[in-house]
Amino acid sequence: MISAQLISSLLAGIAYGLTLSLIAAGLSLIYGVMKIVNTSHGAFYILGGFFCFSFISFFHLPLFVSILLTATVTFVIAAGVVYYVLPANLRVTVDPDGQNTVMITFMALATIVEYLLLFTFGGSSVAVPSILPGSIEIFPGVFIVNQLLLVSIVSLFIYLALYLFLKYTRLGRGIYAFAQNKELAEALGLSGGFLACVTFGIGCTFASTSGALLASVFSINSSAGWSVLPLAFVIVTLGGIGNIFGSLAGGLIFGIVYSVGLFFIQAYSIVMVLLVMYGILLIKPTGLLGGLVERV
């Protein structure tokens, strides 16, 4: 029985999923170049939410300026992390020990961020004020929250910007080429270390922007990071690791499954989703849409 409520739920889910795709795209980008799963991705997500909140609340800046500022600050921090914390040989490594080291390092950083935020803001959640309060009625009985709609549209635009960046700018093409074939790209003069800094910066910026955007719809607290990371990861996996636009499809699928699950099962939906995704990860680790073939 398809009710108006179910459709509303579905729309919300899709919008939510689209915004999450942004986080997933960032994760995918980072993996493509650095060959590691960014364990601090969730931390950047919450950082984005908290930064945006701070800019609005303490500096009284308008929403979009705050978001831009958040993005800039995150980029600097993220690129800085790769530059200052990671030794040059670990920035792009296929050696499992090296990869593990990087992932553990990032997990440590995520812990630092999480607890710094916990210390600064206490355990409470923060929210960023919406600029479009209320909801819109698309069909009789079918609602969607304005802000959520806005946020998902903004996310789509950002995605578009990513596409243009990867396709038409030198840097973007360099990143894409590097993700496809590291050796060839290096032989053509692209520096892995530099690209790692930039890519990590961009990827984490996506996470934080997403966090800032979603903070205007839901509230965010310091422990949300570890809930978001698995979601982002499974979306990436659904869409195919390395396939940036697969994340979009993955986000959509996630949104649909989650909202339907939420509608019927309520509390367990997140578990359900995680399990479904875990199952997919096992059956087809390169993702449903395949994407770039992984080099071992």
Place this chain on the structure above:
Amino acid sequence: MSVFEELKQHIERGKVSFSLISILFVLFVIAFFTGFSYLCYTFMYLISYLVLSASWYLLYSYSGQLSLGHALPFGVGAFSLMIFLSRLNFHPIIALILAPLVAAAVGGTVGLTTIRLRPAYQGIALLIASQVAFWISLLQVGEEGISLGVQILAGGHIYGIILLISLICMLSIFFVENSKIGLKLKAIKEDGLASQSLGINVTYYKILIFFASSFFAGLGGTSFALYTSHADYTIFSIPNSFLPIAMVVVGGSGELTGCILGSVIISILMRYLPIKIGLPWTYIIYGFLVVLVLKIYPAGLLGAIKRALTKKPEGG
């Protein structure tokens, strides 16, 4: 070779870890007799986390498999014990034996599914698994978790049991390390392909060690639940996956001795720092420690000590 000689050989090869473990247990016993309950609790906390970090160390240093979700078997061990004791009313001894086995089954099975994944994915998959457990436990038993209202065992007995459990655990790990199996595992970690060409069934050992590691982690969780008489969803939280890693990394990931050092130091700090500077700053400091160690001194504390010991004396 007679059993005694083999034993001697094992101890010879790992004399430092063996002495450390022995010293720890002597201290443990002494602490009990002093009767300072805070000291006792500190030790019991230390032991649980020692066992947890040793189990992570086993998995990582011996088969190269990264687990970012070791809170899973840890928590399952704790929850199983609580469920067996308070909901199902099993006899304590049976509960104590079954709980880690359940943890081994769960952890091992989950781990089994991740073996074919490349290391980065494997780590994250296990993280996801621990998050799933987190949510399920929160949803199933709520924030209060499961508690044991009644003291089923006397305080002294609890202490003794934990002592025994962890002694067995640490010694087993120690013996495996220095045995033929340990050698095979080290080889697998270095080069799985070459190991296969020498007749080693890599997949079998990888799975085996997952079950073993989960068993020991579960043992740690069981001990933890035993002395706190409680288990709730927070046992699956990320810090419990991160702490064992921090302990092993800071102490020195190459050897069991490093793992012991790291876990002792961090556990002791965990009992005192949060009181002085608050929990958030404690974790922040740990995070920094890990990053620092990995970047500047990957050999960890143990590496630093070794270097200091082998430095040539000044002068002629």
Place this chain on the structure above:
Amino acid sequence: MEVESVTKKFIGVTALSKVSMKIKERGIFGLIGPNGSGKTTLLNVINGFLRPEEGQVKLKGKNLVGLKPHVIARMGVGRTFQFPRMFSKLSVESNILVSNPALEGTQKLREILETFDLSKVKDKLASDLGYGQRKMLELARVLATDAQILLLDEPLGGLDSKGIEKMLNCIREINEQYNKIIVVVEHNLDQLFSIADYVYVLHGGKKVEEGTPKEIRSSKILHDVYFRGF
């Protein structure tokens, strides 16, 4: 051991096409051919690392195809690699013991160390060894497994003339003392001919010639394969 009509394809490339070899007695067998002719691929198939599309590999009548590499290794097929694969963090002695822990402290272990000139460095970390010593270690390791068939992938690769001499002597010694079947993939034709009893020539995935070194040396096909691209 028999290799029967083995065909192995990769995406777009047929690496091996109906290759057959019959090895009945002990001895040293050469496997030669230009780069890309499928020599290493054939070893990988025999060894179990690759599964052929067609054909069988029989060891004493039992088909090895489809078995896992470690099972094949336990059945008596040992292998060295083109670039020595060490357990770098283990000592030389430990490297050998991985294959056969029971050898610890035995006379046989000492003999093996002697044969490969590794006795003096037995406690050194494998990563500290020079290239020539690593090649020796690889051979020692595979010998310790008691494998009846040894597949050696370019054992002379990268060695200087002294190293080559040493290696050749070792291979000869293994053959005489331990009575094994040794299959040697090699580029260095002269040296290979000096120790091989029988040689197979691969080109473009097909076996194009086989015979004793004397026959092959004077055969026209060898010349074509190596110098004219056939």
